[in-house]
Amino acid sequence: MSSSVTYDRRSFFIHGEPFLILCGSVHYIRLHPSRWDALFDTFHRAGLNTLETYVFWGEHDGAPPVTAAPSPTPHARPSSYDFSGRRDLFAFLRAASSRSLKVILRIGPYVCAEVSYGGFPSRLRFVPDIEFRTYNTAFMDEVATWVRYVATQLKEEKLMLPQGGPVMLVQLENEYSMVSDAYGDVGGKYLQWCADLQKELEFGVPGIMCYGAAEGVVETINSFYAHEEIDGHRQRHADQPPVWTECWTGWYNVWGAAKHVRKAEDLAYAVARWFAQGGAGVNYYMWMGGTNFGRSAMYLQATSYGYDAPVNEFYQETSKMRHLARLHRVLKDKFERAFMATREQDAECVGRTVYRWGDAVFVCNDSDEQLTDVCIEGVEGKYTGVVAAKSVSIIDGFSGELLYDSSSIHGDDVVTQELVAAPVVAGDWASMSEPVPSWDNIEAISEASGGESRPVVSGASPPDQLMLTQDSSDFCFYVAKYRSVGEGKGKRKVEFEAGDYATVFCDGKMQG
Known part of the structure; x- marks a missing residue:
């Protein structure tokens, strides 16, 4: 398949035309299909042209049913894959x-994304001799089976850009530099195998890898402030455009902790600063976070995957979205004349750096103090004023007009959201007593569990919960029998490890 997507050190090109990537991450498994259209409306209102999503292998390749004694499972067959509903x-x-949205598709196999098991099917745990995310035949065979299936379906459905579809970039693996030290040389060999697999599958579009890459693919950046990494990226990859795959709009929330918030002004500063320095594209992670349905989330994850994103969990736009939308309009308007940003360093003004995008001038203040008496001469006018601390002002180099100030949210862009208490509809509640198993009654409890299969596994040491439940439940009981040695009386000490939550019973009474 011939590629319609190419690149040089400054930009990606689609059918020979430069393409400024303004992208937002959304995860289809965290959305309801009935709201897809409402979501895509926010992309258009904000001026985004690209969508990014991971592919969640574990959501499509279900775990086998629980058995009394877990045993190795064969490769999942494509007929068992679930692509229904969300x-x-x-x-x-x-x-x-x-x-009319382009797509960056991050296939995995590992995705992180705060989902259970990092996106892997839990059944992989039972494959003999498997080692994850390294040059291991059992693991790579499983990965190849899955990725080849996805690649075949993408091409059969004509979803790749050379076929007239939306997918313009494809990623295998994810943030490998975070774990590469633990794997050493064999890890690097595995990562190169992933890059070679992308080439072998002939997607027809460039391959990318974020936060660590093998030869033959474009390396991209994940960060809060990617402009701090752009010079190093250019030194390592002089022939590649700088792409910010994950511009973190906030952070995920966990039970019992304060909500993470990132101010709109800080996010806008980071994005404007990135493009001022010559960034070729940005992807907001997340643009809309969505909801962790069922048991899909990783440990401690809150049900909401809000991420303090520009579009909230209820598909509503926020002040953050509107503030970014103004920036996007300026960037798109000036991009065609802005291929080679030039830099002017003011030696007498610490923290101030000026970049010119054709007839747009980016005045960047990276210091903690505002810049006063800033003067930018244009052809027919000039701008004089201040540039706030940690902000970017974009000036029209012809008229001297202020086009955008990352530190100031326009009054029309302020969104206030009221929480209205909904009436509580009383219903019929029922409770069920869960008997606590002991050494003497565990078999009886297993047999009288409301028709559910509750296997009992015995051993000299407690098995890992995932091996015991095969990821079909978040709960299990461990029962141990012990006896005191010696004649001393007093408190008994039992030591064990649990993660992340355990309730301890002793002689049928809860201890804590």
Whole structure:
């Protein structure tokens, strides 16, 4: 398949035309299909042209049913893959394409994304001799089976850009530099295998890898402030455009902790600063976080995956979205004349750096103090004023007009949201007593569990919970029998490890 997507050190090109990537991350498994259209409306209102999503292998490749004694499972067959409802990846991509959005598809196999098991099917744990994310035959065979299936479906559905579809970039693996030291040379060999697999599958579009890359793919940046890494990226990859795959709009929330918030002004500063220095594209992670349905989230994750994103969990735009939308309009308007940003360093003004995008001038203040008496001469006018601390002002180099100030949210862009208490509808509640198993009654409890299969596994040491439940439940009981040695009386000490939560019973009474 011939590629319609190319790149040089400054930009990606689609059919020979430069393409400024303004992208937002959304995860189809965290959305309801009935709201896809409402979501895509926010992309258009904000001036985004690209959608990014991971592919969640574990959501499509279900775990086998629980058995009394876990045993190795064979490779999952494509007929067992689930692409229904909110898991319908291909319908999601078609819907994005119908709204004229390009797609960056991050296939995994590992995705992180705060999902259970990092996106892997839990059944992989039972494959003999498997080692994850390294040059291991058992693991790579499983990965290849899955990725080849996805690649085949993408091409059969004509979803790749050279076929007229939306997918313009493809990623295998994810943030490998975070774990590469633990794997050493064999880890690097595995990462190169991933890059070679992308080439072998002939997606017809460039391959990318974020936060660590193998030869033959474009390396991208994940960060809060990517402009701090752009010079190092250019030194390592002089022929590649700088792409910010994950611009973190906030952070995920966990139970019992304060909500993470990132101010709109700080996010806008980071993005404007990135493009001023010559960034070729940005992806907001997340643009809209969505909801962790069922048991899909990783440990301690809150049900909401809000991420303090520009579009909230209820598909509503926020002040953050509107503030960014103004920046996007300026960037798109000036991009065609802005291929080679030039830099002017003011030696007498610490923290101030000026970049010119054709007839747009980016005045960047990286210091903690505002810059006063800033003067930018244009052809027909000039700008005089201040530039706030940690902000970027974009000036029209012709008229001297202030086009955008990252530190100031326009009055019309302020969104206030009221929480209205909904009436509580009383219903019939029922409770069920869960008997606590002991050494003497565990078999009886297993047999009288409301028709559910509750296997009992015995051993000299407690098995790992995932091995015991095969990821079908977040709960299990461990029962141990012990006897005191010696004649001393007093407190008994029992030591064990648990993660992340355990309730301890002793002689049938809860201890804590």
